[in-house]
Amino acid sequence: DAKTTQPNSMESNEEEPVHLPCNHSTISGTDYIHWYRQLPSQGPEYVIHGLTSNVNNRMASLAIAEDRKSSTLILHRATLRDAAVYYCILRDYGGNKLVFGAGTILRVKS
């Protein structure tokens, strides 16, 4: 599985937008970009995924670079409940599994 690189931690103020970056320079043409997050003492939960085009859902937006070697998860208005570890993962369309990295710890200040 191709690897991703994320900052170890980021901090944001409540009610402000948050941009969480992810580098995946070895991404292949069939790799989907997935984001999951893990709140304290809980299992990971799905956030969003995309292939080439930017994606929006009720939780977040995913902006994918034109060359697909990087992507950004955007939380439009961070709340204290968004404090979590965010994982950026690549998954081949034909792949059967997700391999997690260390993720980014997001801290939200009130």
Add this chain to the structure above:
Amino acid sequence: NAGVTQTPKFRVLKTGQSMTLLCAQDMNHEYMYWYRQDPGMGLRLIHYSVGEGTTAKGEVPDGYNVSRLKKQNFLLGLESAAPSQTSVYFCASSRARGYSGANVLTFGAGSRLTVL
């Protein structure tokens, strides 16, 4: 709709004891996974299954066995527990490739295992 249920939630074992963690899903998902998470680290895949009666190794399979006798259940066994297996274990499930929602894993709440 319970989603993914793991039992037990907590367990303390002595070195050398055996135990089985049970994962049950009620979403009719084809794929199931077992991960472990150590403090301050991401999740590491232990074993996974793409269907009833099939299993495959993940990143860290040593010391664990799995079985998928029924589609809705995925069991993780420790035959002879070691302190290095102290961890939080997460089960997940997803639909198979080609199905709507195949890209989404649903995780259980976790099982915290301590081996003394």
